[in-house]
Amino acid sequence: MIKVLVTGAAGQVGQDLMDVLAGRTPPGGDSDFQPDGQAIGLDEFSVMGLTHHDLDITDAQAVRRTVGMVRPDIIIHLAAYTAVDKAESDVEACFAVNEAGTGNLSDAAFEFGARFIAVSTDYVYDGRKGDTYVETDPTNPIGVYGRSKLAGELRCRPQDTIIRTSWVMGLRGRNVLHVIADRVARNEPVRFVTDQVGTPTFSADLARALATFARQPLGGIWHVANRGTTSWYSVAETAARLFGAPDDFVTPIVTEELSPAPAATRPARSDLSTRKWESAGFQPMPEWTAALSRFVADRN
Ligand SMILES: NC(=O)c1ccc[n+]([C@@H]2O[C@H](COP(=O)([O-])OP(=O)(O)OC[C@H]3O[C@@H](n4cnc5c(N)ncnc54)[C@H](OP(=O)(O)O)[C@@H]3O)[C@@H](O)[C@H]2O)c1
Numbered sequence: 001m002i003k004v005l006v007t008g009a010a011g012q013v014g015q016d017l018m019d020v021l022a023g024r025t026p027p028g029g030d031s032d033f034q035p036d037g038q039a040i041g042l043d044e045f046s047v048m049g050l051t052h053h054d055l056d057i058t059d060a061q062a063v064r065r066t067v068g069m070v071r072p073d074i075i076i077h078l079a080a081y082t083a084v085d086k087a088e089s090d091v092e093a094c095f096a097v098n099e100a101g102t103g104n105l106s107d108a109a110f111e112f113g114a115r116f117i118a119v120s121t122d123y124v125y126d127g128r129k130g131d132t133y134v135e136t137d138p139t140n141p142i143g144v145y146g147r148s149k150l151a152g153e154l155r156c157r158p159q160d161t162i163i164r165t166s167w168v169m170g171l172r173g174r175n176v177l178h179v180i181a182d183r184v185a186r187n188e189p190v191r192f193v194t195d196q197v198g199t200p201t202f203s204a205d206l207a208r209a210l211a212t213f214a215r216q217p218l219g220g221i222w223h224v225a226n227r228g229t230t231s232w233y234s235v236a237e238t239a240a241r242l243f244g245a246p247d248d249f250v251t252p253i254v255t256e257e258l259s260p261a262p263a264a265t266r267p268a269r270s271d272l273s274t275r276k277w278e279s280a281g282f283q284p285m286p287e288w289t290a291a292l293s294r295f296v297a298d299r300n
Contacts, residue, residue, distance in 0.1 A: 001046040004214060005070050005114070007057055007105065008078030009049025012173025013119065016207035017076065021045040021214070027171040028295040029204030035212045035282040045214065048072070052079065057101035067108035074214050075109050077102060077118040080149070084123070085263040087144040098148035103155030110157060117213050122166035122198060122225075124150040127267020132229065134273045135164070135221045143264040159219045163210065166225050166272050167235075170203030171298055176232075177239055181299060184243040191251045192236035193258065197269040199225035200235055202291035212282060223272040226288035238289060242296040 004021060008014040016026035023042040025031045031039075048070055055066050057079050067075070081087060081097040102118055109116035123146030124139040141147045153162050169175040183190050201224070209224045237250040255266075274285050 001043060002074060002214065003070070003072045004045050004047045005067065005072035005075045006047060006049045006078065007055070007075070008080060010051040011078055011082075012170040012175070013168060013203045013206055013210075014049065014078045015172045016170050016203045017078065017210055018047065018049045020204075020207040020211045021047045026204040026207060027298045028202060028291070029208065030286060030291075030294060033205060033208055033283065033286055035209060036215060037283070040211055050079075057104055058096045060100075060104045060107075063104040064108050064111070067105075067112050067114065071112055072114045074115045074117065075105055076210055076214065077105050077116065080119070081145070084143065084145045084266070087148065088263040091144050094144055095148045095151060098145070099151035099155060102152030106156045106160055109160070115217065116156065116160040117210065118152065118156055118160060118162050119210070120153050120162050120164045121146065121149045122164060122270035122272055123267060124153065124164065125267055125270050127270045130269065132271050132273040133223070135223055135276055142267060145264065153221075161213055161219050162221045163213065163224050164221065164272060165201050165206055165223070166270060167198050167200045168203050168206060169200060169295065171295060173203060176236070177292075177295060177299075180236055180239045181243050184240055184245045184249065189249050189251065190236060190240070191253045191257070192233040193255050194231045194233040194252045195254045195268060196266055197229060197231050197271060198267075199227070199229060199271040200288040200292070201225040202286075202288070202295060204294075205286055205291055209277075209282075209285065218280065222276060223274050224277060225272040225274060225285065226291050227274065227285050228288045229271040230288065235288075235292070239292060239296065242293060
């Protein structure tokens with residue numbers, strides 16, 4: 001059995017990853033999506049999932065003690081400060097988790113001989129490329145959250161695995177799809193921006209991809225996202241329709257029209273190419289529209 005330690009286990013992706021590593025398909029998942037061609041065995045992984053309550057990753061001594069006690073083969077690191085707008089005025093706390101916390105875990109993994117897999121974000125890019133990002137593109141984060149996540153990446157070692165993902169949504173997470181479903185139920189139309197473009201990623205599919213990296217000793221930087229470049233308006237419009245909303249329920253706006261203006265500036269276009277993933281021989285990530293349909297079906 002491969003012994004895996006998961007941080008952020010109670011978070012959006014963490015809950016889905018705990019299911020996947022136990023051989024279950026998370027809600028909103030696709031049991032046919034087996035990127036490396038083989039289902040996860042019920043006894044393949046022995047998993048310890050740590051919540052914030054169990055371990056504060058900013059505490060270097062506690063991290064070292066825990067990893068030394070558990071002696072995992074692999075650490076999959078999902079714990080993060082993810083409040084993108086709040087981070088703009090809470091810089092120190094954000095960096096403590098995303099930079100120092102990630103460094104603490106990479107250090108402990110190295111000391112105790114575990115592989116280290118850390119999840120990062122499309123917000124390490126500035127969004128000005130005007131095309132899909134590949135792993136070798138220069139980084140240039142434009143907000144505190146993105147800067148802290150990049151600082152965390154830089155605290156990792158060359159042999160560590162860094163998975164950059166984007167626009168993550170899971171059935172058990174706090175995300176925009178639940179807001180849209182509730183607004184449809186109350187018949188309260190919504191407004192979404194057309195000028196932020198990216199690649200939506202459903203946490204059930206991301207979790208299954210992460211399990212693939214737990215099986216394969218692939219280091220370096222990888223993009224993992226559902227396939228298809230789109231805008232938040234298009235995500236909202238497609239979701240609202242699937243939730244049964246009437247036509248014109250979602251009004252297209254541009255970022256400048258958001259009121260109040262969000263504290264953090266987001267990249268205008270940060271869609272991630274998964275060509276490297278496909279070139280490694282893995283089944284292509286599902287299209288975001290197919291993943292959204294599963295999300296809606298399971299939520300309903
Ligand atoms: N959500 C997205 O759109 C998105 C996009 C790109 C990349 N990512 C990355 O994907 C990963 C998983 O994200 P997610 O959506 O699952 O986020 P999430 O739902 O916010 O989960 C993050 C978890 O980390 C925990 N945490 C925060 N501070 C901690 C600390 N000091 N010590 C230990 N645990 C701590 C949180 O616990 P508490 O809530 O109890 O504090 C929470 O359970 C993160 O690395 C994130 O940066 C997310």
